[in-house]
Amino acid sequence: MSTPLLEANNLFCERDERVLFEQLSFTLNAGEILQVEGPNGSGKTTLLRILAGLSTAFEGELSWKGEPMSDVRDDFRASMLYFGHLPGVKATLTAEENLRWYCAVHPLTRIEGVHEALAKVGLRGYEDVPCHSLSAGQNRRVSLARLYFSEAPLWVLDEPFTAIDKRGVAEKEALIAAHAAKGGSVILTTHHELAIRDNVRQLALGGEIPR
């Protein structure tokens, strides 16, 4: 068996004396989609931030391509695309300027793809509009456009479909499925019913999962 891309071993996290998860172990292989499920407040965002390295408030081990995470932090960061609750879009810059900067600080991206990506997320004609003049959904689309030109093998997506309209959701789902089909991996949370069926594994957090 090949070494898994990402491996979590015996994770434990509590916040304000409420245990969110304990003895949580899982692996993620290339080409797999892991959907973290759970009701509101079950710790999905917390888990994703831990995996991304944004939060250190946990116990347990993480490893990346078989090596302890702390040894390969930089390689991991270069290989990951993170999409969180905050879109990371600067309100006074235009969509294009925002994405160009992202390309500059994240190596595994194709800067030539920015323009096309904006068109793909339906922002053609809004290239020159500062992002504070975009609607809630459009703002998140700017950030989601990264999915079109990033070559990072691992995507970590926290509620990527929030505020996106139905057609947008369908397109993004297709994109995620295509990424997995090409051998990429995805960890995501969403309260939508995922239409993707292939290579999807569920990870349930929290006592009662609405089904």
Place this chain on the structure above:
Amino acid sequence: MSTPLLEANNLFCERDERVLFEQLSFTLNAGEILQVEGPNGSGKTTLLRILAGLSTAFEGELSWKGEPMSDVRDDFRASMLYFGHLPGVKATLTAEENLRWYCAVHPLTRIEGVHEALAKVGLRGYEDVPCHSLSAGQNRRVSLARLYFSEAPLWVLDEPFTAIDKRGVAEKEALIAAHAAKGGSVILTTHHELAIRDNVRQLALGGEIPR
């Protein structure tokens, strides 16, 4: 025919030289649910803010119970519950403190109902937690709890289901349907497929509506 509760006549709004809607007229009667539909950026939020009186960047007339809005602003404000993109929850206060203040400044509310409402939105046990320690969905639940103790006849809800888990969404939909059945009116936007069927009218904004 009785006078409609809310009437919009010939509304026109443009932002950054893009016309969002023009010659938009509609009425809303007691007991009706009006779902404003449209893709991202089609102007749903803008319309709701105009109706609520938060934005004045429009042309056209609004009337409330047959009288021009500007004459009956205060009565209208007292009769409306607005739920916007921002939940209006103070991070350093607890859920209960937040809602109690809301009751104080909004007359048509039952302050006795606050505690029970929090339980109903699944925040039992979180009463004493400051809201910054709540998850994204829990924060929005705090604000949604207002639906349980407000007696305002008109609800204006902008994407009320964002970040809410599936069970939560079902409960809120039932609540909205019950409100309409009791003679209340609702204007809402959502990218979810609404399960409610009775008394729902759609208002489409933007050229292409995803169906």
Place this chain on the structure above:
Amino acid sequence: MSEPSVDISLTRVFWITLRRDLLLAYRRRNDLISPLMFFLMVATLFPLGVSPEPEFLSQVAAGVVWVAALLATLLSMDSLFRSDFDDGSLEQMLLSPQPLALLVLAKVVAHWTVSGLPLTILAPLLGVMLYLPGEGMSALIFSLLLGTPTLSLIGAIGAALTVGLRKGGVLITLLVLPLYIPVLIFGTGAVQAASTGLPIGGYLAILGAILALGVVLTPLAVAAGLRISVSN
């Protein structure tokens, strides 16, 4: 339909809003000491940056304390409506049928209670540190007591007009400082008069009059400013 709004009396709305803002301040009570520390530090920087000689300091003490109080108020002003704006509470305030000017006044009173009032109480300490003549002390306290609420009120106008803008923090200074100047002049005037044995009644009367004018007019301007900022 609008009867219930009569039910909740205006005084009650005022008190509840005041209580809420004081509670908010209490929850973040570590922030409360910050304006005070700022106040103290400006008064410390001054001898360090300029001259530590007692005779010199005692001449300038009144002015330095007043300028420090003014800057400390100014610094804390930006946050008056910002968090309400960011989390949407401000929208809910504007949508309330209660008179907005009243809610605003409650917020300003709360703000003053946690900034201007402690400054006033701390001022004698600064006075001593800067060798303010003993006769000037009570004038300092009274002038601050009458002047700082005006500073909070005027500052609230600036805060209301800039709350919708990203990075309002510095613009507010620009809008508000020119309006602060009369208060500063009469405030320091009172202390200097007292230090030289002149009567201070006139100064305090003017400060009081400005305050009275401010209490009546500024909440209206602030309310107008808030509606503009939110509708943006």
Place this chain on the structure above:
Amino acid sequence: MSEPSVDISLTRVFWITLRRDLLLAYRRRNDLISPLMFFLMVATLFPLGVSPEPEFLSQVAAGVVWVAALLATLLSMDSLFRSDFDDGSLEQMLLSPQPLALLVLAKVVAHWTVSGLPLTILAPLLGVMLYLPGEGMSALIFSLLLGTPTLSLIGAIGAALTVGLRKGGVLITLLVLPLYIPVLIFGTGAVQAASTGLPIGGYLAILGAILALGVVLTPLAVAAGLRISVSN
């Protein structure tokens, strides 16, 4: 897998980040004049609040200009990382494989270019308004030129540590002001020495040394502070 990161050279990352921040500042170019106006106004408050007499003012001019520059920098500091934090850009910065200290340094340089540098350029005007002796003028400019970057660097540490807190604006003052004091002392020392005809080389050398130390060390401290604030 990590080859591409070598590809994008570090200098390029630095320049692009610097350019982005300057562009952001340019987009809100009206905000740029605000720290300057603040600077001017503090220098105005002082004669108004204390005494307008030329002989007196010329004694204190150096100190007042320096204190005003310090406060203006301090005021603008809070926004350094706040907007990046609020909109999530900061998370993306932390998740970049590029050295965070480098990105931070670029941001601080951009900040200084739009705040400290204009302050330095404007300082002679204030000097004239406060009757600073002509001999002190060049010392004022050089001391500010060497001192203000240090102020920005030190301020960035405070900004990084408080960015995760609501209402950091005032707390930052508390953290940063004590660290500013050495800069203030050597800065005003230089101007006062020059005004009395003494050599200023020693003062400038010390300011330069502090700056050199700051450029090397503070970005690391800032980077650490940011990681702590975000992981909160």
Place this chain on the structure above:
Amino acid sequence: MAKSWKMPKWFYQLGSPRWCYEITGKLLPGFAIVAALLLVVGAVWGLAFAPEDYQQGNSFRIIYVHVPSAVLAQSCYMLMAVAGAISLIWKMKVADMVAKSCAPLGATLAVLALATGAIWGKPTWGTWWVWDARLTSMLILLFLFIGVYSLHHAIDNEINAGKAGAVLSLVGVVNIPIIKYSVEWWNTLHQTSTFKVTEKPAMPADMWIPLLIMVIGFYCFFAVSLMLRTRAEILEREKRSGWVRDLVEAR
């Protein structure tokens, strides 16, 4: 907010951008000619023919720029505030545009007054700057202008920017008398100024007539630049309306 009080018809006409554009179009050439004439006459007379001041020699001639700009800067603030009030109360678009145009003009005038005063101060007082009541309140006026201007430009939405600017300039208007009074009082308390700017020098007619001409000329020139700015503003904001399109096509 006040419900519209009844106002005469011309008042509402003034509110129509189109009417305003047309009427200013007719007035502009007249004002421009008068302004040019007065400024040239006043300047030549004042600079070349007015007698030398027996104390200050020729340096006093800067008065012909200094006084008009100082006087005008103050009028400009009042105009800005009144226009702001009108736009707030009667929601008149044109008033809003006028108020917006006033801020940069007023700031320029204030800077001019300060600069000429400073230049004048150097030979007469031996210093560029004195913390005198007049000077200080002029400086504060400049700050107020810059505040209104910055606020205008910080807000993206035109209409809201106008309203915000109007609120601020109205607050400033309440404060201006207080500022003036306080600064004057403050100054008389601390400083015995050797030079009183306030006192009108007993000037010979040959000196003050050109001054009067210059003042009127400045007013006319101000009217011209205000109209030009406002017209540009009208075109910018009304560019989607039919009449502006016709106008553009006619060009």
